[in-house]
Amino acid sequence: MIVTNLAELNDTDRDVKSETWRSRRMVLAGEGVGFSFHDTVIYAGTTSTFHYANHVEAVYCVQGEGTLTNEVTGEVHDLRDGTMYLLDGKEKHSVRAETELRMACVFNPPVTGREVHDENGVYPLVEMSK
Numbered sequence: 001m002i003v004t005n006l007a008e009l010n011d012t013d014r015d016v017k018s019e020t021w022r023s024r025r026m027v028l029a030g031e032g033v034g035f036s037f038h039d040t041v042i043y044a045g046t047t048s049t050f051h052y053a054n055h056v057e058a059v060y061c062v063q064g065e066g067t068l069t070n071e072v073t074g075e076v077h078d079l080r081d082g083t084m085y086l087l088d089g090k091e092k093h094s095v096r097a098e099t100e101l102r103m104a105c106v107f108n109p110p111v112t113g114r115e116v117h118d119e120n121g122v123y124p125l126v127e128m129s130k
Contacts, residue, residue, distance in 0.1 A: 002031060006039055014113060020046035020097075029110035036110035042066070042101040051092035055107045060084045064101035069094045 009015050009024040016023045020043055027037040042048055044064075049071065066079040071092040077085065079101060087093065095101065 002027070016113075018048075020048045023105075025111070025113050027110070029112045031110075034108065034110065036107045036113075038103075038105040038107070038111075040103045040105050042095055042097040042103070044097050044100045047094055047096045049092070049094045051090070052087060052107070053090050055109060055111070056090070057087045058084065058106045059087075060104045062102050062104055064097060064099045066095060066097040066099070066101050069096070 004026050006024055006026070009026065014025040014028070016025065021040060022043075023038045023040040025036060025038050027033060027035065029036060040059075042064075051071075061079050061081060061083045063081055064079070068077045068079050068085055069075070071094055077083075079085075079095070
């Protein structure tokens, strides 16, 4: 059993920050459970573009308001408390936070915690060393 409190991750290597978002990684590949789980905040008034070409991501909005845009089709969806979206086609997308957005995110395959977005917003597929 693993028990973690979000506050325990602040300012550790599991607390990843950028200009537009902060992601605290509660479960990573090293835990060996087949997925990673992140608590992510997207700062109010910002837009972030992502493209997880190597991962499937499920995102559940638990706080805030904003929009999700599919950068390929142009479709726009409202984001608010209770909205879930699944990036099962590895869609390039943008999230615009009208207010601070707080998201619970699950990745498969799990991230290791060492990934950084490249110039296209993509996480590389990083394998755990044995």
